[in-house]
Amino acid sequence: MKLNTTAIFIFLSAFAGKSFSQEVKFPAFSAEAHRGGRGLMPENTILAMLNAMKIEGITTLEMDTHISKDGKVVVTHDDYLSPAFMLTPEGKDIPATDAKKYPIFGMNYADIKQFDLGTKYYDLFPQQKKEKTYLPLLSDLIDAVQHDIKTNKRKQFFYNIETKCSESGDGITNPKPDVFVKLLMDVIIKKKIADFVVIQSFDKRTIQIIHEKYPKMKTSFLVANKKTYEENIADLGFKPFILSPVWQMVNEELIKKAHADGVKIIPWTANTLADIQKLKTLNVDGIISDYPDILVQAK
Numbered sequence: 001m002k003l004n005t006t007a008i009f010i011f012l013s014a015f016a017g018k019s020f021s022q023e024v025k026f027p028a029f030s031a032e033a034h035r036g037g038r039g040l041m042p043e044n045t046i047l048a049m050l051n052a053m054k055i056e057g058i059t060t061l062e063m064d065t066h067i068s069k070d071g072k073v074v075v076t077h078d079d080y081l082s083p084a085f086m087l088t089p090e091g092k093d094i095p096a097t098d099a100k101k102y103p104i105f106g107m108n109y110a111d112i113k114q115f116d117l118g119t120k121y122y123d124l125f126p127q128q129k130k131e132k133t134y135l136p137l138l139s140d141l142i143d144a145v146q147h148d149i150k151t152n153k154r155k156q157f158f159y160n161i162e163t164k165c166s167e168s169g170d171g172i173t174n175p176k177p178d179v180f181v182k183l184l185m186d187v188i189i190k191k192k193i194a195d196f197v198v199i200q201s202f203d204k205r206t207i208q209i210i211h212e213k214y215p216k217m218k219t220s221f222l223v224a225n226k227k228t229y230e231e232n233i234a235d236l237g238f239k240p241f242i243l244s245p246v247w248q249m250v251n252e253e254l255i256k257k258a259h260a261d262g263v264k265i266i267p268w269t270a271n272t273l274a275d276i277q278k279l280k281t282l283n284v285d286g287i288i289s290d291y292p293d294i295l296v297q298a299k
Contacts, residue, residue, distance in 0.1 A: 024156045024196060026218070026241075027059040030286025031295050032160055034062050034269050035077060039125050039290040042085070042118035044075045045133045046144045053148060053157060057296030060158040060198075061145065062288050065138055065184060067175050072109040073138040073187050077164060079103060079173040084124075087116035105173050109137065125290070138184070142191045160198045160220065160288070161188075163206040177205040185214060200244055204236050211238055220244045220266065229257040242266050244288070247279060255282055273298055 033055070036048025049061050064077040081102035083094040094102070104112065118133040136144075138161070149156060163184065165174035174180060188194050200220035201207050207219040220242035223232050233239060239261055245254070247267035258265045264285035270276045271290050276298040279287055289295040 024158075027158065027286065029280075030060045030158065030160075030264075030266055031058050031292070032060040032062045032266070032286060032288040033058050033292040033295075034288045034290045036061060036063065037290065037292040039127060039271065040293065041129050042131065042133055044077060044135065045117060046136050046141050047118070047131060047133050049141060049145055050148055051129075052292050053145070053154060055292045055296055058157075058292045059155075060160050060286070062160040062162075063138075063141070064162045064164050066104040066164050066173075067180055067183055068104055068109045068112060069106055070108045071183060073183055074104055074109060074112060074135055075138050075141050076104060076135045079105070079164070079169065081112070081115055085117065085120050085122040087120050089114035089116070091116060091119075093120070103173060105175070139187050139191065142187070142193060146191070146193070156196055158196050158198065159193060160200055162222070163199065163201040163203060165201070165203045165206060167203070167205070177203065178209055181206055181209045181213070185210075185217075198242060200242070207240065208237060211240075218242070222268070223249070225249075229254050233261070233263075239263055242285070244268060247275060247287075250279060250282060250284060252282060255284065259283075270295075 033052035035043035036045060037052045041048035041051045044063050052058050052061060063075050066074050066076050068074050080100050083096055083099055086094060088094060113134045116132055117135055118131045122128055163180055165177060165180050170176055188197055194217060198218040198220050199207060199210050200222050202222045207221060210217050210219050218241040221236050221240045222244045224246040242264045243258055244266050247270040250267045255265050266286035266288060267279060267284060268288035269290055270279055270287050273294055276287055276295055280298055287295060
């Protein structure tokens with residue numbers, strides 16, 4: 001039987017293309033570990049992200065980013081090192097009077113990394129495992145996550161990355177939004193994870209810049225207000241991939257209008273089984289929760 005080498009080449013090329021494609025569809029339901037699942041582990045840490053990845057059903061790692069004095073993208077939520085759950089490099093409490101002594105934007109990353117995150121008891125999350133760790137660079141966190149995916153042959157996780165900035169904080173607790181976006185996108189592009197990233201913010205300026213300069217990136221507009229769906233979209237100026245409201249804002253009308261526009265609704269931060277189940281009944285497209293273990297229990 002004579003082989004058609006051209007046909008074989010075409011077949012093998014097509015097969016190879018499918019086998020090695022990096023394309024991953026956004027989850028039908030995005031089950032998101034808020035700050036890595038801070039109900040279980042120290043928030044916004046590599047330890048938290050790796051722990052969340054072990055929970056069957058979690059699809060997305062949610063995190064916050066700030067910019068340090070030396071232009072590094074640091075994974076952390078607060079503008080200042082928090083007395084509530086951080087200790088000094090010497091292992092001492094940060095006095096409440098020093099709540100604004102250590103601004104992320106005013107410190108070099110090498111100094112930020114010395115502070116202890118994870119051993120101080122945090123009364124808001126009494127189940128949180130106590131383990132000494134630190135605020136990581138986004139680049140290092142991505143490396144750890146992608147290494148874990150490869151080593152343990154896990155599915156590709158998505159990253160939901162928030163820009164922590166505001167107009168009132170420009171030059172004080174954060175750089176100008178165009179600088180923030182450039183530094184963040186440089187990391188994402190260098191690490192080749194853009195297809196798996198959503199960039200979210202309460203600061204519409206950052207996602208407006210993303211929409212304009214990086215139109216293929218997925219964006220999410222975080223909101224906590226009494227505006228209608230139409231008013232929030234008009235305020236933003238375009239239809240984002242996701243509208244992410246505080247969970248109490250979610251109702252059938254909001255979801256119906258968003259879905260008619262092709263916009264997903266992923267609320268934050270629902271932490272009880274009853275609230276999570278209620279939201280799923282309303283047909284949300286995902287949920288952000290401090291308790292990823294409870295989130296995946298809801299049907």
